Amino acid sequence: MRSAIFSYCSDPATLETFQWMSCYLTTGKHMAFYVSFGTVLLLLAITAPTALMFGFGGAMSARARFAPLSWLGRGYIAIVRGVPDIAFFLFFVIALDQGIEYLRHKVKCPDWDQPIRQGSDFIVCDIAKMPLGDSPQWIHETYGFALAVLTFAIVFGAFAANVLFGAMQAVPRAQIETAEAYGMTHRQAFWRILVPQMWTYALPGLANLWMVLIKATPLLFLLGVEDIVYWARELGGSKTAKFTAYPHPDWRMWYFFGLLVFYLAFTRVSELVLARITTRLSHGQATLGGEAQRKAS
Amino acid sequence: MKSLILTTAALALTAGMGLADTVRLGTEGAYPPYNFLNDNGEVDGFERELGDELCKRAELTCEWVTNDWDSIIPNLVSGNYDAIIAGMSITDEREEVVDFTQGYTPPSPSAYAAMSADVDLKGGVIAAQTATIQANHVVDTGATLVEYPTPDETIAAVKAGEADAVIADKDYLEPEVEASDMIFVGDDVPLGGGIGMAFRESDDDMRAKFDAAITSMKEDGSLNTLIEKWEVGGTW
Amino acid sequence: MSCYQTVQDYAFRAFGYGERLLPRSDFTLCEQFTLIGSGMMWNIYYGTVAVITGFLFANLLAVGKNAKSPWARKPAEWFIFLFRGSPLFIQFFFAYFLFLNLKSVSSIFDPLSSAWLGALIVLFLNTAAYSAEIFYGALRSIPKGDIEAADAYGLTGWSRFRKVMWPTMMRLAWPAYTNEAIFLFHATTLVFFSGFPAWRQKGDALYYANYFADKTFNPFVPYPILAFYFILLTLVIISLFGVINKRLNRHLPQERRRKLRLRPNLIR
Structure with a gap:
């Protein structure tokens, strides 16, 4: 058992309100709650670049001159965006999990003769399980988290692809033509001229996407990760004196109020940071924003 | 759906990593006195003590996993953990999907x-x-x-x-x-026929081990002691 | 059981009519199609009512945010920030628990904690905030010339707003507002996944899709069905809003009329 942080917490029932609160808010359970805020930030930190990569791939394939590849890219963008995201979140996690296990099953157990779907069961051979049944707990946790990240990346990758696709189209055509006139190949013109310039056009869209991504993080809860929503529900529910040293009535409203404040603050900070980046990026650009800066200075 | 995270290694981690005798016990963690999360965020309650004791008797290393109730059987079937010990009543409907041990509490x-x-x-x-x-x-x-x-x-x-x-x-x-x-x-x-542990239908060996452990706990009276301690209905 | 029989039993199940028990085993494709479709009616109900009421309130908010007086501006700004700055999912949870607490104050608040009203209020406030921001943006970008022309005609105050500014604002905002509406319909799927409980297993399309996915452990049937319904719904919304868009732009020369572009949809 972990000992309490404050020495006077050994018998909470006798404490005054303030001291009781200080003990209550530092129980191991609350520590897990605070750590789960880290989980959310970690998810954002990993998902944002991953989704950007998916988006870049999607936008590139949508632009491809090889028609089937282009259809693939456009299809990916259109389908993910046409359906409620929450449906995808619920769908992808199971689908990815089963898909990965199915592929491993095909590779590792070629002699398996039973059907994989038996009624309501999804059965693959033992060594095809992901993660393996006897893996330690942290691997299971990491795997679950990785599935969540991948799901987020696929969904938000489609949005990012749409933004980047638009940004690539927005770079003045003349720039590419000039590059080609200088003898650059299609590929060179893409990487050296188009990609460096598109970011300033993509930024407003990506900034918006970041805000949306922040606001999608509570859905981690639906993916089975024990995130802030899970803990707010668990901690806020009423507790009887028999099973805890800190009995209290239903406080879920206050916990969710806390989450609301957390998200508002996080959004506000993001807004301020993004505003700065926008100012910096539009410096010296041939856009309305860049022009305004030039005139102001 | 994968549903994971909070767990505690039940027995001391002496058995080492990756040995096949690590058993993952799935529970809900929200049903006191059977199972709940205590102030430290660990699984606690009647079933925590019972599960640890059963694992000791069956000479298995156990890990605790919490999972939402409504997906607790699908996740067992798909292999995210090896047993359910979550105040689950033995019913015919569930017997079609999973296999139960004998009840460790009388029908309540x-x-x-x-x-x-x-x-x-x-x-x-x-x-x-x-x-x-x-x-x-x-x-x-x-x-x-x-x-x-x-x-x-x-x-x-x-x-x-x-x-x-x-x-x-x-x-x-x-x-x-x-x-x-x-x-x-x-x-x-x-309602129901007592509370038992649930296993995948293919895991008969493991189920037999736990079944034997429950029998031995019934015989030496330690199960009754636990039931009285946590006040979970009648004794055997 | 024939499919026709299934439709009879379950077509209005989401509103509590027809067969009491949901199918529990041997799920057919027909059952999945019927029940998920039945749930869609809730999504349509939430979406339609919230869009209409939210539209009215959003106009008020946009004008408020554009006002000079801080008494009108500040509340509008705060309201918009509050609802656009936090996740809808958390808003649902918080609102549900708030409504529960209100219930103990007075029995007037009783219906608030059921989804049909409580969730609707959250959706209404949420879409009002998002739409208000769109309308506000449009209001700010009304060409100066339009207003000067109105002044020249001697239009002032209310009649200037109603006859000149408002139509232009709508015209400018409409493409973005269409996306917001689509987005809102998609957001209605969150209702039964937040705090609001399902009564007598009456839920929306996603509730039933999830029910089938859990029971059959096969996500590849119910979710594509759900997707099919939503793509259909999205197309209907686009064509409805397209008609209005045409009407808003009918005075413009052909080549200046702006086509609606589908740009859904981001979760909140």
Whole structure:
């Protein structure tokens, strides 16, 4: 058992309100709650670049001159965006999990003769399980988290692809033509001229996407990760004196109020940071924003 | 759905990593006194002590995993953990999907609790946890069923006037009723055939080990001691 | 059981009519199509009512945010920030628990904690905030010339707003507002996944899709069905809003009329 942080917490029932609160808010359970805020930030930190990569791939394939590849890219963008995201979140996690296990099953157990779907069961051979049944707990946790990240990346990758696709189209055509006139190949013109310039056009869209991504993080809860929503529900529910040293009535409203404040603050900070980046990026650009800066200075 | 995270290695981690005799026990962590998360965020309760003791007797290393109730059987079947030990009543419907050990508590009654004695149990609004035998029972009585994903939400619903009464295992309701102004109403309802551990149908060996461990605990009386300690219904 | 029988039993199940018990085993494709479609009616209900009421309130908010007086401006700004700055999912949870607490104050608040009203209020406030921001943006970008022309005609105050500014604002905002509406319909799927409980297993399309996915452990049937319904719904919304868009732009020369572009949809 972990000992309490404050020495006077050994018998909470006798404490005054303030001291009781200080003990209550530092129980191991609350520590897990605070750590789960880290989980959310970690998810954002990993998902944002991953989704950007998916988006870049999607936008590139949508632009491809090889028609089937282009259809693939456009299809990916259109389908993910046409359906409620929450449906995808619920769908992808199971689908990815089963898909990965199915592929491993095909590779590792070629002699398996039973059907994989038996009624309501999804059965693959033992060594095809992901993660393996006897893996330690942290691997299971990491795997679950990785599935969540991948799901987020696929969904938000489609949005990012749409933004980047638009940004690539927005770079003045003349720039590419000039590059080609200088003898650059299609590929060179893409990487050296188009990609460096598109970011300033993509930024407003990506900034918006970041805000949306922040606001999608509570859905981690639906993916089975024990995130802030899970803990707010668990901690806020009423507790009887028999099973805890800190009995209290239903406080879920206050916990969710806390989450609301957390998200508002996080959004506000993001807004301020993004505003700065926008100012910096539009410096010296041939856009309305860049022009305004030039005139102001 | 994968549902994971909070766990505690049940026995000391001496068995080493990756050995095949690590058994992952899935529980809900929200159904005191059977299982709940204590102030330190660890799985605690009757089933925690019982599970640890069973693992010791079966000479297995056990790990605890929590999972939402409504997906607890699918996740067992798909292999996210190896056994369910979560106050799950043995029913024919569940027997079709999973295999149970013998019961480790005798069949215990379910009961209705409400804020006042004059509620209509046949025509009123009754709260129950999703996918429980109690929820099925409410549908059969013709009362209006309101489902909640966790047990404490069913209690909260009654206290808030959302539902007229809640139905759950009596052992679960008892401490709640003691600690609040709720009262038991109506007669106790006998449902289910006791509470057992659930395993995948292909895991007969492991199930036999736990079955033997339960038998030995019944024989030397240590199971009764645990039942009395946590007040989970009648003894054997 | 024939499919026709299934439709009879379950077509209005989401509103509590028809067969009491949901199918529990041997799920057919027909059952999945019927029940998920039945749930869609809730999504349509939430979406339609919230869009209409939210539209009215959003106009008020946009004008408020554009006002000079801080008494009108500040509340509008705060309201918009509050609802656009936090996740809808958390708003649902918080609102549900808030409504539960209100219930103990007075029985007037009783219906608030059921989804049909409580969730609707959250959706209404949420879409009002998002739409208000769109309308506000449009209001700010009304060409100066339009207003000067109105002044020259001697239009002032209310009649200037109603006859000149408002139509232009609508015209400019409409493409973005269409996306917001689509987005809102998609957001209605969150209702039964937040705090609001399902009564008598009456839920929306996603509730039933999830029910089938859990029971059959096969996500590849119910979710594509759900997707099919939503793509259909999205197309209907686009064509409805397209008609209005045409009407808003009918005075413009052909080549200046702006086509609606589908740009859904981001979760909140």
